[in-house]
Amino acid sequence: MNYSVISGDIVSSTSLSVKDSKFVEDNLKNMLIDLRREFNVYGRIIKGDYLECVVPNAAEGLQVALAIKSFVKAIPVETKKYKKEDNRVKQFKIHGIRLAIGYGELSRYNPEEGVIDGEAIYLSGREISGETTYNKERIVIKNTLFFASKNEDLNKNFQPLLALLDVLFSKATSRQCEVLYLKLMNKQEEEIAKRLGIGQSAVNQHSTSVGWNAIDEAVNYFKMVISK
Template sequence: MGRVAVISGDIVSSTSLIPEDRLMLHDRLKDLITDLSLKFDTYGRVLKGDYVECVCSNPHESLAVALAIKSYVKAIEVNAGAKSSDKNRIKLFKTHGIRLAIGYGELTTLDVENGVIDGEAIYLAGRKINEQSGRKKKRVVIKQTLFFESQEGPLKEQFDPVMGLLDVLISKATARQSEVLYWKLMGLNEDEIAEKFGVSQSVINQHSTSVGWNAIEETVSYYNRTVKRDQP
């Protein structure tokens, strides 16, 4: 098996969600995994209700997949619990949605039937997410939630600032802008999204412009070309 990309991610502030929202989130993530497999030929799974792993056999598409996951989660509406600390953490969920790391490298095992994923790519992604997890901290400070990890030094150096800029851009998106971004990443045009939302194309265009779609699309294309060139 050649180089692949594995995306690992954990939901921000998932423990502060009310039980109904945690169940809803789990079901929505399972739906997302199915949609991504149909669009991008990925293999994904949801673990413990709030942790996602997704293998991209076409690694050049992994940034589009990661951004689709992030925008999908940010579009999910959730309710804050009664405690003020929960409300503050829910604000973090609405801002960031999910931490994601793209691990780019070899896989020694991909046994879909038995759910076994092993190798450099998943190790790189999982380790980065574990480093960033704030589960054991009383106060969660989030500086970045989108990462690219690889033993290929020049490639990592090239993509680190890209991930940081995309992270800042998407963190400012509203739930509706995130939803528009998701459907664009999934290949729908503005007329199709407008029909899905029951609004005019101009409204979708406004959301698209506000979320910075042109810059995101160009960045995804740049990533696509760069990773393709790295393939043996």
């Protein structure tokens, strides 16, 4: 049985204040509860800024990854209080989190005991560890979404798709990401409007501006390919 395992590394986490770092971690814990409820995802946070999530239905891997991406970008960390020259915190606001989807088998998976081992988590972890910005004085981020499997055709197939999604998400505002997160969590626009305290027309406008139709098509394409 194949899984999608997502490894994630918060961008520029070491540049955040202790208070903001704790705030981000607390928000991530709440997000994992949502993901568990909606997708039966098992997730854990390591050292406050690193995520590992197992998506039992591998075809939902991209949907879950993009939900995580949009959630983190929507976390209200105020960059104005940081020094103007601190480019690293700005990178957090632009990119939020770096994510890799590893697709493959797990030799051991026991959520109750917190055991995840096997090909899928090795693949996702390897992608993230090679892209870390930890302790780098200057960071240049080109990509934050990755896919890794033993199937090179799949890897080549998804690479341009993830690169385009990366561009869309890097330009998305916090409010747009709030809307995106709830849409990716399968919520209807009426419910999203109530949750965010805005009109349904505003929800629709944010969705259109951020390119929701393209994102939705990408998620469905991933599901179709992985389900074959």
